[in-house]
Amino acid sequence: MSAPGTARPFPEAAREALRDSQLRRNVGKATTTIRAKRAAAVAELPDWEALRAAGSAIKARTMATLPEQLERLEASVARAGGTVHWARDGAEANAIVAGIAKANGADEVIKVKSLATDEIDLNDALEREGIHAIETDLAELINQLAGDWSSHILVPAIHRNRAEIRRLFERTIAQGRELSDEPEALTEAARVHLREKFLSVPVAVSGANFGVAETGTIAVFESEGNGRMCITLPRVLVTVMGIEKVVPEWRDIEVFAQLLPRSSTAERMNPYTSFWTGVRPGDGPEEFHLVLLDNGRTDVLSDEVGRQALHCIRCSACLNVCPVYSRTGGQAYGSIYPGPIGAILTPQLRGLDQAPTLPWASSLCGACYEACPVRIDIPTVLVHLRGRVVREVEGKGRGEKAVMQAVARVFGSRRRYETAQKLARLGRGPLGVLGGGAPGVGAWAQARDLPEIPAQSFREWWAARERGESERGDGRGGSGDGPQAAAGSDLGRAT
Amino acid sequence: MTAARDTVMRRIRDALGPAPEGPDAVPREYRQADGPVDFDPVERFAEVVADYDATVHRVAAADLEDALGRCCRERGATRIAVPPGLPWRVAGVETVADDPPLGARDLDAIDGVLTGCAVAIAQTGTIVLDGAGTSGRRALTLVPDLHLCVVRTDQVLPAVPDAVAAVAPAVREGRPITFVSGPSATADIELNRVQGVHGPRTLDVFLVEG
Numbered sequence: 001m002s003a004p005g006t007a008r009p010f011p012e013a014a015r016e017a018l019r020d021s022q023l024r025r026n027v028g029k030a031t032t033t034i035r036a037k038r039a040a041a042v043a044e045l046p047d048w049e050a051l052r053a054a055g056s057a058i059k060a061r062t063m064a065t066l067p068e069q070l071e072r073l074e075a076s077v078a079r080a081g082g083t084v085h086w087a088r089d090g091a092e093a094n095a096i097v098a099g100i101a102k103a104n105g106a107d108e109v110i111k112v113k114s115l116a117t118d119e120i121d122l123n124d125a126l127e128r129e130g131i132h133a134i135e136t137d138l139a140e141l142i143n144q145l146a147g148d149w150s151s152h153i154l155v156p157a158i159h160r161n162r163a164e165i166r167r168l169f170e171r172t173i174a175q176g177r178e179l180s181d182e183p184e185a186l187t188e189a190a191r192v193h194l195r196e197k198f199l200s201v202p203v204a205v206s207g208a209n210f211g212v213a214e215t216g217t218i219a220v221f222e223s224e225g226n227g228r229m230c231i232t233l234p235r236v237l238v239t240v241m242g243i244e245k246v247v248p249e250w251r252d253i254e255v256f257a258q259l260l261p262r263s264s265t266a267e268r269m270n271p272y273t274s275f276w277t278g279v280r281p282g283d284g285p286e287e288f289h290l291v292l293l294d295n296g297r298t299d300v301l302s303d304e305v306g307r308q309a310l311h312c313i314r315c316s317a318c319l320n321v322c323p324v325y326s327r328t329g330g331q332a333y334g335s336i337y338p339g340p341i342g343a344i345l346t347p348q349l350r351g352l353d354q355a356p357t358l359p360w361a362s363s364l365c366g367a368c369y370e371a372c373p374v375r376i377d378i379p380t381v382l383v384h385l386r387g388r389v390v391r392e393v394e395g396k397g398r399g400e401k402a403v404m405q406a407v408a409r410v411f412g413s414r415r416r417y418e419t420a421q422k423l424a425r426l427g428r429g430p431l432g433v434l435g436g437g438a439p440g441v442g443a444w445a446q447a448r449d450l451p452e453i454p455a456q457s458f459r460e461w462w463a464a465r466e467r468g469e470s471e472r473g474d475g476r477g478g479s480g481d482g483p484q485a486a487a488g489s490d491l492g493r494a495t
Numbered sequence: 496m497t498a499a500r501d502t503v504m505r506r507i508r509d510a511l512g513p514a515p516e517g518p519d520a521v522p523r524e525y526r527q528a529d530g531p532v533d534f535d536p537v538e539r540f541a542e543v544v545a546d547y548d549a550t551v552h553r554v555a556a557a558d559l560e561d562a563l564g565r566c567c568r569e570r571g572a573t574r575i576a577v578p579p580g581l582p583w584r585v586a587g588v589e590t591v592a593d594d595p596p597l598g599a600r601d602l603d604a605i606d607g608v609l610t611g612c613a614v615a616i617a618q619t620g621t622i623v624l625d626g627a628g629t630s631g632r633r634a635l636t637l638v639p640d641l642h643l644c645v646v647r648t649d650q651v652l653p654a655v656p657d658a659v660a661a662v663a664p665a666v667r668e669g670r671p672i673t674f675v676s677g678p679s680a681t682a683d684i685e686l687n688r689v690q691g692v693h694g695p696r697t698l699d700v701f702l703v704e705g
Binding site: 046047050051053054057058060061063064065066067070080085086087088092136138139183184187190191194195198199215217223224225226228229232233243250251252253254255257258261265267268269270271272273274275276277278280282283284292294298299301302304307 | 499500502503504506507508509510511515516517518520521522523524525526527528543546547596599600603616618619620621626632633634637638655656659660663666667669670671672673674675676677678679680681682689691692693694695
């Protein structure tokens with residue numbers, strides 16, 4: 001169900017995913033469908049670009065004033081009768097949720113799809129405390145029953161087709177009954193199974209799309225109504241919210257309520273959006289707890305280039321336009337945050353050494369940046385993180401860094417460069433080593449061709465010409481192409 | 496508890512440094528509340544709601560109660576819940592007022608619910624409920640399988656910013672706000688939109704002129 005703690009390298013996981021032709025068909029079909037629908041939904045709003053600009057600025061401003069916004073949110077929620085908890089990491093958040101469930105004598109909680117709680121493996125943590133968490137979102141239910149973890153932010157069971165889901169339901173929630181392949185019949189089976197839970201389980205856990213600092217209002221955008229069930233019917237509601245989900249003003253909702261549905265499900269509006277503020281006597285839960293979660297977010301915030309990953313509103317538009325994601329699917333990313341946004345968020349949240357291959361899971365085509373409703377410059381962050389991985393992770397005691405440093409030294413001086421050219425002809429020195437594939441630079445050299453080192457450089461040819469010698473130089477294995485070939489490889493001649 | 500709060504706050508301040516950069520103001524060049532639109536809100540609302548597979552009934556105020564009764568008969572609903580003080584009666588149908596509040600299991604057993612709304616949004620086909628008056632409690636419009644919703648044409652606002660501004664006072668009072676855009680749906684199985692998972696599977700909107 002949950003994502004593995006430390007992922008396999010992306011290239012390895014991606015190769016395996018690419019061999020699964022069913023998966024490739026499912027993901028390819030889904031991403032193509034959503035891509036076209038989204039383009040139409042966005043084209044309908046003449047002020048789309050202005051909304052993106054506003055969304056981007058609201059997020060940037062929020063991050064710059066984050067302490068103030070969180071203090072305001074905390075005060076507003078408390079004023080409205082809610083209780084605010086703080087969690088430095090996933091374990092702390094899980095303990096808080098488990099504590100609340102136990103205090104209410106619950107051995108079951110109902111859950112509405114939430115990436116934050118997936119990120120911290122809340123379900124497993126609750127299970128260890130003897131509390132069973134029931135996923136109520138249809139796709140999450142499918143994944144939970146199948147023991148899978150999510151492959152798409154928005155359509156988490158995108159990798160399963162209807163026949164697979166029917167067999168799964170007949171084995172589990174609809175045991176002994178024969179279902180049809182029709183999505184309607186499968187949905188009905190889930191409705192019947194979950195209705196009793198909604199009516200009886202006393203504690204619910206949700207995530208949050210936004211938390212409004214000004215008013216203490218929490219927002220959840222959804223389609224099925226399971227979110228409304230969870231936040232309305234149980235006696236106790238616990239919401240786990242990443243600290244980056246705060247927005248300053250109620251008015252900011254007018255921007256995100258337009259950007260999010262069109263970017264994610266390509267709808268003018270998703271069927272249900274709920275906004276609640278603390279506890280409302282006679283309407284909904286009697287107890288409301290808000291758990292504000294760090295779990296690596298402050299590490300992301302400390303990187304001035306990378307911090308914009310925290311602006312993400314989890315719409316998944318970048319997944320659907322990504323040429324890499326649409327072939328590998330989400331599970332290859334080894335994280336509940338797949339696709340382009342996952343490639344910049346996961347390494348920063350978990351630490352670069354935990355996911356060092358993800359910043360390379362991209363062709364840098366820029367489609368993600370163009371699709372992002374809050375204009376996160378994902379390509380720039382990817383390149384920035386690649387640099388950080390080389391400097392901070394791979395650079396440590398690896399051949400590549402030593403060789404690159406030697407090459408930089410060579411390129412730094414004409415005398416050293418010319419000496420290196422001569423050595424390279426003998427297959428030695430830094431340039432010879434690069435061309436020949438030095439230990440530690442194997443992968444680097446495999447993907448790049450160094451021009452063949454000519455028998456004579458342009459400068460050598462020129463000097464010889466001035467001295468009145470022949471074009472063929474000293475005749476030691478010359479290519480015969482003369483000065484053109486020599487000049488072409490004379491990379492450092494702008495001295 | 497406070498230790499966690501202090502640590503997180505300290506980490507944020509350390510991460511941001513002494514002078515965090517951010518835009519001084521949010522550019523709001525998009526169409527804001529009360530801005531101009533190039534469509535007729537009522538016509539657009541009716542079209543977009545119908546696009547969601549909800550049924551739109553356009554009726555004159557004088558015909559509303561008959562239309563409600565006809566719809567209930569067609570849907571096979573003989574007993575429906577209503578928020579206390581709802582101004583409309585339904586011809587030939589038993590209405591059960593939510594006063595004292597109906598339990599969730601009572602609502603599960605009832606045929607449907609009839610409410611009004613706070614405002615509606617034309618561009619997105621959204622009904623906005625504000626947890627008071629004719630909108631009723633949240634559970635009322637959630638548990639029953641049929642929702643009949645009366646929207647007066649003067650409640651239809653052009654776009655999202657208009658509605659967000661209109662319900663701001665209710666939000667500041669701590670009232671819950673629910674946006675309903677069509678019946679409950681999912682596209683989780685092979686991206687086929689299937690109506691009705693957990694919320695009302697049938698939504699009938701009565702757009703009343705005047």
